[in-house]
Amino acid sequence: MNFNRPHRRFNPLNGQWVLVSPHRAQRPWQGQVEKTAEANLPAYDPTCYLCQGNRRNQGADNPKYTGPYVFDNDFPALLPPEPEEQPTGHPLFRAEPETGVCRVVCFSPRHDLTLPEMALEDVGAVIRTWSAQTAELGARPEIGYVQVFENKGAVMGCSNPHPHSQIWATGQVPNEPALEAVQQAAYHQRTGGCLLCDVTAEERARGERVVAQNEHFTAFVPFWAVWPFEVLVTANAHVTRLPQLSAEQVRGLADVFRQVTIRYDNLFEVSFPYSMGFHQEPVDGQAYPGWHFHAHFYPPLLRSATVRKFMVGFEMLGMPQRDLTAETAAQRLREVSGVHYKQR
Numbered sequence: 001m002n003f004n005r006p007h008r009r010f011n012p013l014n015g016q017w018v019l020v021s022p023h024r025a026q027r028p029w030q031g032q033v034e035k036t037a038e039a040n041l042p043a044y045d046p047t048c049y050l051c052q053g054n055r056r057n058q059g060a061d062n063p064k065y066t067g068p069y070v071f072d073n074d075f076p077a078l079l080p081p082e083p084e085e086q087p088t089g090h091p092l093f094r095a096e097p098e099t100g101v102c103r104v105v106c107f108s109p110r111h112d113l114t115l116p117e118m119a120l121e122d123v124g125a126v127i128r129t130w131s132a133q134t135a136e137l138g139a140r141p142e143i144g145y146v147q148v149f150e151n152k153g154a155v156m157g158c159s160n161p162h163p164h165s166q167i168w169a170t171g172q173v174p175n176e177p178a179l180e181a182v183q184q185a186a187y188h189q190r191t192g193g194c195l196l197c198d199v200t201a202e203e204r205a206r207g208e209r210v211v212a213q214n215e216h217f218t219a220f221v222p223f224w225a226v227w228p229f230e231v232l233v234t235a236n237a238h239v240t241r242l243p244q245l246s247a248e249q250v251r252g253l254a255d256v257f258r259q260v261t262i263r264y265d266n267l268f269e270v271s272f273p274y275s276m277g278f279h280q281e282p283v284d285g286q287a288y289p290g291w292h293f294h295a296h297f298y299p300p301l302l303r304s305a306t307v308r309k310f311m312v313g314f315e316m317l318g319m320p321q322r323d324l325t326a327e328t329a330a331q332r333l334r335e336v337s338g339v340h341y342k343q344r
């Protein structure tokens with residue numbers, strides 16, 4: 001098969017296909033261009049809702065925190081359960097109550113330091129915080145799933161430049177992890193093995209889509225990537241949730257996260273926007289055979305700091321499509337420097 005001609009690739013993790021049109025990568029662009037983020041932020045901003053010692057939007061005061069800082073979102077999308085609520089009855093208009101907890105995790109007091117600019121130990125502290133939150137929220141009987149994620153950059157809808165992530169813990173398993181659960185369980189049933197253990201071993205052996213790796217984690221542009229520089233980070237060993245990671249694995253994950261995000265920033269010499277999140281095994285008490293802990297990075301930028309990919313037209317109505325192949329994207333990420341451009 002000729003990968004230089006239009007073809008479809010299958011995503012075995014969510015069961016969806018992506019259309020790849022490599023011959024189209026050089027098409028001209030006269031559409032929207034994005035603004036690039038402010039290059040130089042202060043270490044402390046007295047007007048920032050997330051900086052230490054400042055008052056937040058709804059009146060709560062941040063303490064003078066020194067490491068990662070967690071607080072309950074002042075505008076939560078989910079609320080604690082109301083016992084008497086019932087699903088609506090009509091089969092054409094189904095609705096169910098949803099319950100949960102929303103939190104914000106500031107990476108550090110530094111208003112100006114994103115993950116790729118932080119020291120390895122400090123990224124490790126952020127991962128341990130996500131892990132402790134997963135354990136705490138996951139132990140609650142009303143919580144079925146814990147989603148840890150970061151929206152980075154104004155183009156991703158991030159509302160505040162102070163580096164932070166969010167946690168939404170929900171009663172039900174959301175759509176994306178629910179699809180992955182079905183696919184991983186089906187693979188497990190069919191082969192007796194684990195889908196992402198097998199994919200990780202295959203990618204490590206082939207190397208052409210690998211962006212960063214160490215003893216514990218592997219980052220690669222998946223064969224079925226939809227977003228131009230999408231990256232999947234998988235644990236080399238079979239683990240299912242953050243709290244299971246050993247101290248060494250946390251260090252390995254911090255290292256791979258730094259390697260990936262440094263290369264992202266170096267690609268267009270701009271603070272690279274993305275949505276990133278972990279897919280951890282749900283905590284609703286059901287069995288999830290073949291579930292493998294991983295993180296997705298979905299960055300929107302395509303050919304420069306100002307031209308993004310839009311998921312519109314055929315993609316909204318048909319299926320996702322990409323121009324650049326996964327192999328080319330991985331090669332470009334490997335070719336840029338492993339040292340952050342601001343720290344050279």
Ligand code: H2U
Pocket residue numbers: 049056057058072073074075076104151157158159160164165166
């Ligand atoms: P983004 O990661 O999309 O920027 O969202 C930041 C979150 O921080 C958002 O969910 C919350 C918003 O509700 N927030 C507070 O809880 N308190 C504030 O004072 C500002 C922002």
Ligand code: ZN
Pocket residue numbers: 044045048049050051052110111162
């Ligand atoms: Zn700040």
